[in-house]
Structures are given as C-alpha cells and as structure tokens.
Amino acid sequence: MNAFASWAPMYAELLLAALIPVVLLVDLAAGGRRQTLTRAVALAGLVLVAWAGFEASNGEMFGASFVMDNLARLLKLAGTLLTGMAFVYATRDLKDAGALRGEYYLLGLFALLGVFVTASAGSLLTLYLGLELLALALYTLVALQRDSARAAEAAMKYFVLGAIGSGAMLYGISLLYGLSGSLLLGEIAAQGEAGAGSYVAAALVLAGVAFKLGAVPFHQWVPDAYQGPPLGVAVVLATVPKLAYFALIVRLMVDGLPVAQEQWNLLLIVMAVASLAIGTIVALSQTQAARLFAWAAIAHVGFLLLGVAAGGVGGLSAALFYTLVYILMAAGAFGVVIALERQNASLDSLRGLYRRHPGMALTMLAIMLSLIGIPPLAGFLAKWQILMVLVERGMIALAVVAVVFAVVAAYYYLRIIRLMFMEAPEEEGRVAPGWGASLLLGANGLALLVLGIWPNALLELCRAAFAG
Amino acid sequence: MPDFGFLSFIIWLPVLVGLLIAGLARSAAAARWACLGVSLLQWIPGLMLWRAFEPGGGYQFVERQPWIGQFNVEYYLGVDGIALALILLTLLLTPAAVAAGWRAIDRRTGLYYGALLIQQGLMLGVFCSLDSLLFYVFWEFMLAPMFLIIGVWGGERRIYATVKFFLFTFLGSVFMLVSLVYLYLESGSYAIPDLHGQPLSLPEQQWLFFGFLAAFAVKVPMWPVHTWLPDAHVEAPTGGSVILAAILLKMGGFGLLRFGLPVTPDAAAQFAPLVAGLSLVAIVYIALVALAQRDLKKLIAYSSVAHMGFVTLGMFIPLAGVGAEGEALLALGMGGGMVQMISHGFISAALFMCVGILYDRAHTRQIGDFGGVANTMPIFAVLLVLFALANAGLPGTSGFIGEFLVILAAFRVEPLVALGAGTILVLGAAYSLYMIKRVVFGDVANDKVAALKDLDLRERVALGGMALFVVALGFYPDPLVELMEPSLDALARHVVAGKAGAL
Numbered sequence: 001m002n003a004f005a006s007w008a009p010m011y012a013e014l015l016l017a018a019l020i021p022v023v024l025l026v027d028l029a030a031g032g033r034r035q036t037l038t039r040a041v042a043l044a045g046l047v048l049v050a051w052a053g054f055e056a057s058n059g060e061m062f063g064a065s066f067v068m069d070n071l072a073r074l075l076k077l078a079g080t081l082l083t084g085m086a087f088v089y090a091t092r093d094l095k096d097a098g099a100l101r102g103e104y105y106l107l108g109l110f111a112l113l114g115v116f117v118t119a120s121a122g123s124l125l126t127l128y129l130g131l132e133l134l135a136l137a138l139y140t141l142v143a144l145q146r147d148s149a150r151a152a153e154a155a156m157k158y159f160v161l162g163a164i165g166s167g168a169m170l171y172g173i174s175l176l177y178g179l180s181g182s183l184l185l186g187e188i189a190a191q192g193e194a195g196a197g198s199y200v201a202a203a204l205v206l207a208g209v210a211f212k213l214g215a216v217p218f219h220q221w222v223p224d225a226y227q228g229p230p231l232g233v234a235v236v237l238a239t240v241p242k243l244a245y246f247a248l249i250v251r252l253m254v255d256g257l258p259v260a261q262e263q264w265n266l267l268l269i270v271m272a273v274a275s276l277a278i279g280t281i282v283a284l285s286q287t288q289a290a291r292l293f294a295w296a297a298i299a300h301v302g303f304l305l306l307g308v309a310a311g312g313v314g315g316l317s318a319a320l321f322y323t324l325v326y327i328l329m330a331a332g333a334f335g336v337v338i339a340l341e342r343q344n345a346s347l348d349s350l351r352g353l354y355r356r357h358p359g360m361a362l363t364m365l366a367i368m369l370s371l372i373g374i375p376p377l378a379g380f381l382a383k384w385q386i387l388m389v390l391v392e393r394g395m396i397a398l399a400v401v402a403v404v405f406a407v408v409a410a411y412y413y414l415r416i417i418r419l420m421f422m423e424a425p426e427e428e429g430r431v432a433p434g435w436g437a438s439l440l441l442g443a444n445g446l447a448l449l450v451l452g453i454w455p456n457a458l459l460e461l462c463r464a465a466f467a468g
Numbered sequence: 469m470p471d472f473g474f475l476s477f478i479i480w481l482p483v484l485v486g487l488l489i490a491g492l493a494r495s496a497a498a499a500r501w502a503c504l505g506v507s508l509l510q511w512i513p514g515l516m517l518w519r520a521f522e523p524g525g526g527y528q529f530v531e532r533q534p535w536i537g538q539f540n541v542e543y544y545l546g547v548d549g550i551a552l553a554l555i556l557l558t559l560l561l562t563p564a565a566v567a568a569g570w571r572a573i574d575r576r577t578g579l580y581y582g583a584l585l586i587q588q589g590l591m592l593g594v595f596c597s598l599d600s601l602l603f604y605v606f607w608e609f610m611l612a613p614m615f616l617i618i619g620v621w622g623g624e625r626r627i628y629a630t631v632k633f634f635l636f637t638f639l640g641s642v643f644m645l646v647s648l649v650y651l652y653l654e655s656g657s658y659a660i661p662d663l664h665g666q667p668l669s670l671p672e673q674q675w676l677f678f679g680f681l682a683a684f685a686v687k688v689p690m691w692p693v694h695t696w697l698p699d700a701h702v703e704a705p706t707g708g709s710v711i712l713a714a715i716l717l718k719m720g721g722f723g724l725l726r727f728g729l730p731v732t733p734d735a736a737a738q739f740a741p742l743v744a745g746l747s748l749v750a751i752v753y754i755a756l757v758a759l760a761q762r763d764l765k766k767l768i769a770y771s772s773v774a775h776m777g778f779v780t781l782g783m784f785i786p787l788a789g790v791g792a793e794g795e796a797l798l799a800l801g802m803g804g805g806m807v808q809m810i811s812h813g814f815i816s817a818a819l820f821m822c823v824g825i826l827y828d829r830a831h832t833r834q835i836g837d838f839g840g841v842a843n844t845m846p847i848f849a850v851l852l853v854l855f856a857l858a859n860a861g862l863p864g865t866s867g868f869i870g871e872f873l874v875i876l877a878a879f880r881v882e883p884l885v886a887l888g889a890g891t892i893l894v895l896g897a898a899y900s901l902y903m904i905k906r907v908v909f910g911d912v913a914n915d916k917v918a919a920l921k922d923l924d925l926r927e928r929v930a931l932g933g934m935a936l937f938v939v940a941l942g943f944y945p946d947p948l949v950e951l952m953e954p955s956l957d958a959l960a961r962h963v964v965a966g967k968a969g970a971l
Contacts, residue, residue, distance in 0.1 A: 399649070407635060418631070
C-alpha cells in the first residue's frame with residue numbers, strides 16, 4: 001500500500017500505459033474486425049485514466065524529473081477528454097476511408113501518453129522523451145491510410161520536417177545541458193547566466209517549439225499534415241498535441257530559460273504576429289475544409305503565443321485558456337465536417353446544411369461564432385483575456401494588430417455560416433452522423449456557450465495552474 | 469417592484485422564446501403568432517417600467533451581481549431616461565417588424581421569427597447594460613441574428629450585403645473592446661458609472677475616444693463609414709430593415725451618450741468640430757445622394773443616414789462652442805438628437821414598411837415602375853404621404869421637433885452650420901415630395917399599379933399605430949422630453965465639467 005502510494009503523482013501515466021496493451025490484446029482477440037469493441041475498451045479506459053488524473057497527487061518523482069502539478073493535471077484531463085472526443089468523431093470517417101484499424105486507437109493512446117509525459121516533464125530528458133513519443137505516434141497516424149499516396153506524402157513531409165525540428169531542439173537542449181551541467185529544468189533556470197550560449201540555445205529551442213506548434217516560419221507542414229490523412233486522423237492532430245506543445249513552451253522557455261527571456265520574447269512576438277498575418281490571409285482563399293482549419297490554426301497559434309509573450313501569471317493563464325477553448329472548437333469543427341460523410345471534404349459539402357440537419361448547422365454556427373470571437377461564446381473570452389494582458393503590458397499596438405486580424409479571420413468563418421444557412425444543398429437527404437457523434441457534437445457546441453456564460457470555474461483552473 | 473428583475477425579464481424572455489421558436493416551431497403560423505404574442509406581451513413590463521420610472525432618479529431598476537469574478541465583470545443592469553426612451557421604442561416597434569414579414573417570409577419561418585425575438589432581447593440588453601463588458605457582449609452577439617436575417621431572407625445581393633454589414637460593424641467594435649480593456653486596467657472596473665468617474669489625461673482620452681468613435685460611427689452610421697447601410701437595407705427583408713433602421717442605428721447614438729461623451733469628455737470636446745463636420749457632410753451630401761436614387765429602399769436608406777447626421781450633429785456641435793451656457797446648450801443638442809432618434813425610429817420603420825407593402829404586391833422597388841398608386845391604394849397613399857412629409861420635417865410631426873432643436877443648438881454656436889443643417893429641410897422635402905409625385909400621384913401608370921390592392925387589416929393597424937405616434941409626438945412631445953430631460957441635464961453637466969483637470 002505504501003509502495004503504491006509513493007507512485008501517486010504518476011497514477012494517470014501508469015494507468016494509461018497499462019491500458020495500451022489491453023487495447024492491443026482486445027483488438028487482436030477481436031481479430032481486427034470489430035473495432036467497435038476496441039473503441040469501447042479504449043473509451044472506458046480513458047474514463048479510468050481521467051479518474052486517475054483527478055486522484056493523482058501533486059508532487060515530484062525521480063529526483064524532480066517528473067512533476068505533477070496543477071498545470072500538468074489540467075493538461076492531462078483536457079488531453080484525455082479530447083482524445084476520447086476524437087475517437088468518437090473519427091470512427092465513421094476512418095471506416096469510409098478504409099483506415100479503421102485497431103492501430104488507430106493504439107496510436108492515439110500512445111500520443112496521449114506522450115502528452116502526459118511532456119506535461120509532467122521536470123527535466124530535459126523527460127521532456128524530449130515525451131515529445132518524441134508523441135511525435136512518432138503522430139507520424140504513424142498520418143501514414144495510417146497505407147494505400148493513399150496523399151497520406152504517404154503528408155507523413156513523409158511531416159516526418160522529415162519534424163525530424164529537423166526535433167534536431168534543432170535537441171541541439172538547443174544539449175547546449176543548455178552543457179552550459180548549466182544539469183538536466184533538471186529547475187536547476188537550469190537557477191544557474192544559467194545570460195550569454196551568447198544561452199541565446200543560441202534559446203533560439204534553437206524556440207525554433208523546435210515553433211515547429212511543433214506550427215508557427216510561422218516553421219508552419220509549412222501543417223496544411224499538408226491536416227489534409228493528407230483522413231479527417232479522423234486530422235482531428236487528433238489538430239487538438240491533443242497542442243496541449244503538449246503548450247506544456248513544452250511553459251516548461252522549457254518560461255520556467256527553464258528566464259535568463260534569456262527578453263531575447264526569446266522578441267522572437268516569440270515576431271513569430272506570433274507573422275503567424276497571425278500569414279495564417280489569416282492564406283486561410284481566406286482555401287476551399288478545402290482541412291486546409292482552411294490548418295491555416296486558421298496557424299493564426300490561432302499566433303494569438304495564443306501573444307499571450308505567452310505577454311507573460312506572467314495573467315499572460316500564461318490567458319494562453320492556457322485560449323489553448324483549451326481552441327482545441328474544443330477545433331474538435332467540434334472537424335466533428336461536423338466528418339459527419340458530412342465526404343472524404344477530404346471541400347467546403348462545398350457544408351452547403352445547405354441547415355436544411356439537411358438543422359441541429360448540426362446550429363452547432364457549427366456556435367463553433368464558428370466562437371472561433372470568430374463573438375460573445376458570449378467561449379472563444380470571445382479567450383481572445384478578450386489575451387487582449388487584456390497585452391494592454392496591461394503596454395503592448396497596445398500588438399492588441400490592435402491582433403483584433404484587426406480577428407476581424408479579417410471573421411470572413412472565412414462567415415463563409416462557412418453562409419454556406420450552411422444561405423446556400424442550397426448540393427445533395428438532398430438528411431445527414432445521419434450516428435447517435436454517439438450527434439450527442440457529442442451537440443454537447444461540444446453547448447459547452448462553448450456554457451463556458452462563455454459561466455467561465456469562472458475554468459478561469460480559476462487556468463489561474464491555479466500558474467499561481468501555484 | 470425593484471425586487472423583481474424587470475430588466476432581466478424583458479431581455480431574457482424574448483431570447484428564450486426565440487430559441488424555442490427557432491428550435492421547435494413546426495408550423496409557420498405557430499412561429500408567427502408566438503413571436504407576435506411575445507413582442508406584444510413585452511409591452512406590459514415596458515409600460516410598468518415607464519410608470520414606475522422616476523425621471524431624475526439616476527439609474528433605476530438596478531440589478532447587480534458578479535459575473536466573471538476574476539476580472540471584476542458584473543451582471544449589472546439599470547436604466548436612465550435616455551435608455552428607457554430607447555427601450556420603449558424597441559418594445560413598440562418590434563411587433564411592427566413582426567407584422568412586416570407576416571406573409572413575405574415563407575421559408576424557414578421558425579428560424580426567422582426566432583432570430584427576430586433574440587435580436588429584440590439583445591438590443592434591450594444593450595440599452596440596459598451598466599457593465600461595459602456586458603454591453604459589449606450584447607452589442608456583438610447582436611450581429612449574429614442580423615447576419616442571418618439579412619443573409620437568409622434577403623434579396624439578390626444579400627450575401628454581399630450581410631458580410632459587409634458584419635465585417636464593418638465588427639471592425640468598428642473591436643476598437644471599442646480595446647478601449648474598454650484599457651479603461652478596465654486604469655480603473656479596475658468594467659462598470660459604466662465607474663468609467664464615467666475615472667480621471668483620464670487628455671492624450672489617453674483622445675485614443676479612447678477614437679476607439680469608441682470607430683464602433684459607434686459605423687453603427688450610426690456616419691459619413692464616410694456609412695456604405696454598409698444602403699446595401700444592408702436594400703437587401704434585408706422588410707422586417708430586418710425595420711429593425712435596422714428603427715433600432716439598430718440608434719445604438720450608435722446611444723453608445724456615444726453612454727461612452728464617447730461622458731468617458732472621454734475633453735477629447736469629445738476637442739474633436740467636436742471634426743464630428744460635427746462629418747455630420748454636416750452626411751446631412752447635405754447624403755441628402756443629395758438620396759435625391760438621385762431610383763430604388764425606393766435605397767432612397768429611404770440614404771435619407772436615414774442624413775437624418776442620423778442630425779443626431780451626431782446635435783450631440784457634438786454644442787461642444788464645439790464654449791460659453792457660459794455650455795451645459796444648457798449641450799442638453800438642448802443632445803435632447804434634439806434623442807428626439808430625432810425616437811422620431812426617426814417610427815418614421816423610418818413606417819417608410820420601410822410602406823416600401824415592403826409595395827414590394828410584396830408588385831415585386832419591384834423601382835420608383836419608375838410606379839405612378840398613380842393613390843388611385844388604387846388610397847389609404848396607403850394617405851399614410852405614405854404623411855410619413856414622407858414627417859421625414860421631411862413637417863411641423864406637427866415628430867420629424868420637425870428633433871431637427872428644430874438641433875438647428876437651434878447649432879445656431880447658437882455657429883449660424884453657418886445651422887444654415888448648412890437647415891438645407892435638410894429643403895433637400896428632405898425635395899426628395900420626399902419628388903418620390904411622392906412619382907409614386908403616389910398622377911394617372912395609373914401601368915397594369916401592375918392597376919392591380920394593387922389597398923392595405924389589409926394587419927397593415928392598417930401597424931402603419932396606423934406608427935402614424936399615431938408620429939403625429940402625437942409632433943404635437944405633444946412633453947412625455948418623451950420629461951422622461952429624458954433630467955438624465956440629459958446630468959450628462960451635460962458631467963461632460964461640460966470635463967475630467968482632464970482632475971488629474
């Protein structure tokens with residue numbers, strides 16, 4: 001009992017690691033035919049993992065290499081929820097694409113484990129371990145549809161560019177180790193002195209972070225990685241990993257490299273504004289749903305990086321709130337497009353959705369308004385908090401730039417609303433997403449409204465993640 | 469009485485019923501009647517508010533509780549005389565907007581009437597908010613139902629028009645949001661009374677003022693950011709046009725009175741000549757543009773821009789002139805602007821409804837397609853002539869009072885401005901009478917006109933009711949003036965006192 005209790009900070013990881021072979025065995029026993037069973041086991045397991053995430057106590061393990069704190073707990077719970085949602089949304093699409101195999105759930109769980117480890121990383125080693133676990137699972141997920149040339153191309157691009165990104169980060173990490181003589185982030189932060197070495201290390205690490213997040217100028221892989229694989233894979237790619245990358249930027253840059261903060265903050269602002277501008281402007285001309293969401297995601301990353309750049313408890317908790325709300329919106333948007341039963345849907349498949357399925361059209365309406373940042377939906381509160389910290393730090397010009405691009409971005413979200421409500425459908429017949437996905441989509445849209453009207457609980461959680 | 473949340477009731481009842489109608493209404497008739505029923509039912513609490521309101525009692529019917537505790541945002545409602553006048557206008561005119569679409573809206577009726585009711589609730593929310601973030605929430609959320617109303621049920625170029633409407637107003641509003649955020653960081657509060665009391669240096673005020681002006685000038689709309697309005701009006705269904713012209717535009721004027729003038733009084737005074745100049749351009753130039761229109765709806769849309777120019781002129785021209793009587797002058801100008809807003813609400817709603825009536829019957833809005841309508845639609849002709857003349861500012865109608873007060877205020881400051889503004893009395897008469905001549909009088913122009921049927925009961929009640937208000941306010945504006953006067957006086961005192969000196 002005592003030995004068990006000493007593992008308390010790691011409950012969620014342990015349970016998830018145990019779940020993965022169980023899912024594998026169930027899938028084998030089911031002969032790879034009945035993925036419904038595999039999915040059910042995976043979802044039930046995720047519920048247990050979430051429970052373990054609640055139960056796990058705050059603390060450090062392995063000499064502070066592994067840290068469980070409020071931030072990690074929030075990220076893990078969100079990751080578990082989003083993985084489960086992605087599993088429910090994705091099934092139909094993967095079945096249609098002929099890519100629904102047990103491996104999908106397995107890889108999804110591995111990716112989640114990578115998120116967990118990254119979120120709890122207290123040393124450079126754990127951090128890199130978690131990131132690579134996540135990255136390898138994602139590369140494989142993108143390549144899941146073996147007979148699709150596009151998926152293969154996307155996977156290749158993603159892998160090669162991803163390897164370069166990881167390499168840059170690893171180089172930065174090794175410099176950090178060389179400078180400070182320690183792998184522990186806490187010691188690096190305490191010992192480091194600003195100097196040429198730490199600036200180079202910060203720049204290299206930041207390049208790696210920017211690559212993972214898909215911030216300009218390291219964004220080229222994003223549209224292909226979203227569009228190449230089936231949408232069921234893209235929905236994972238667009239949501240869960242963002243949590244790990246947020247943890248990465250907080251643990252490595254904010255906590256680990258405070259000495260070079262002034263320097264990397266400037267780089268961060270430049271990347272954030274460039275992401276906002278390029279993501280928004282390129283998204284204007286997209287015709288494929290997945291590509292549109294990809295470019296829009298780049299713009300959203302720009303917005304949340306502004307929060308990180310503003311810094312402090314306020315800035316970081318605003319950025320965390322933004323990340324959580326954003327992935328909820330992205331999951332819902334992909335969920336609706338998947339429910340339309342079109343492979344690699346062009347935006348035209350949304351035409352006349354209100355006539356074909358009013359409930360789903362209203363859900364998508366809520367998601368789009370939230371993405372634009374119209375109150376009282378949660379997306380507004382996310383943007384509003386970022387604005388507040390920017391103005392608070394005296395970066396009013398940045399705040400103005402951000403809101404102007406938010407207005408430009410409204411154009412492509414309005415186009416989706418327009419297609420759903422104001423155009424005639426391309427084909428008649430009701431859309432039938434299946435009851436699980438229907439319910440979840442409704443809940444997803446409603447959650448954005450509820451979080452927008454009663455945001456206090458989530459706001460407190462986000463603040464508590466940084467205020468200790 | 470204050471224990472019962474009257475303001476919450478009038479805001480959320482239409483929103484909730486609207487959601488129900490949009491989601492559940494199976495038949496068009498059910499949606500229509502439910503929408504009409506609720507919008508009429510709203511008159512009861514509206515009447516009670518009016519009766520219980522004490523002019524000069526500050527903000528009343530206050531409801532206040534924390535909403536987002538971390539940032540000190542409150543659910544804070546309350547009205548003064550200015551807000552209550554606009555609330556009553558909204559309550560009175562919503563049934564007219566419902567009636568306007570009674571037959572014309574024949575598809576997706578549930579969504580339409582649901583959106584209309586939600587729109588009403590949100591507009592009332594804007595007028596009731598005493599927390600600036602809550603104000604912003606209602607203000608922005610309002611774009612969504614209007615976007616749908618224009619885009620789904622509008623005319624040929626509806627999508628262009630509705631996207632333009634959304635993006636124009638959204639772009640203006642985000643600057644206001646930045647201003648509000650800045651004010652929060654300065655004062656630690658989003659409550660509007662706190663913002664009024666917050667001392668600010670002149671450079672700060674200047675930036676904030678332009679943030680507010682961006683939002684409100686688009687909404688009013690002032691020249692040169694008015695271009696979304698003719699498009700939106702022409703393409704919107706009649707009910708949408710009624711809401712847009714009668715109430716939505718008034719939010720711009722209301723916003724200036726709530727934020728622009730009292731929060732940044734010194735900057736407002738400094739830039740008053742600029743705003744007054746822009747207003748004058750709107751009055752003269754846009755009236756000339758209206759003269760050249762061939763489309764009835766466009767003519768009325770441009771005339772709306774010109775008349776709203778009077779509102780902003782009345783609010784700002786007194787600030788341009790300094791003197792011992794500054795307060796009284798400002799109260800006069802703002803009062804003129806407010807009367808003009810209320811009056812224009814009735815007149816423009818009625819005129820858009822008249823155009824809608826012609827369009828429903830003849831399926832054209834071109835002035836050239838009509839002629840001699842008086843022969844086939846005598847009752848309609850009488851009403852249209854009345855509203856057109858009221859629009860031109862005929863004494864004895866509500867249109868005269870507001871314009872007269874504003875010109876009076878302008879004259880005290882700068883007679884030349886008054887002269888320029890006075891041209892509306894000529895130009896307004898010109899485009900109104902010219903339109904009347906071509907549409908109403910003369911011989912029956914063609915078979916289409918010969919086949920026109922006069923008003924039915926629904927149309928008679930709606931237009932007749934509005935005509936009653938237009939004439940009644942023209943002869944006896946006292947109740948309206950008494951309602952607003954103490955609030956306007958207090959506001960004028962606050963604005964003239966300024967706040968840069970307090971630093």
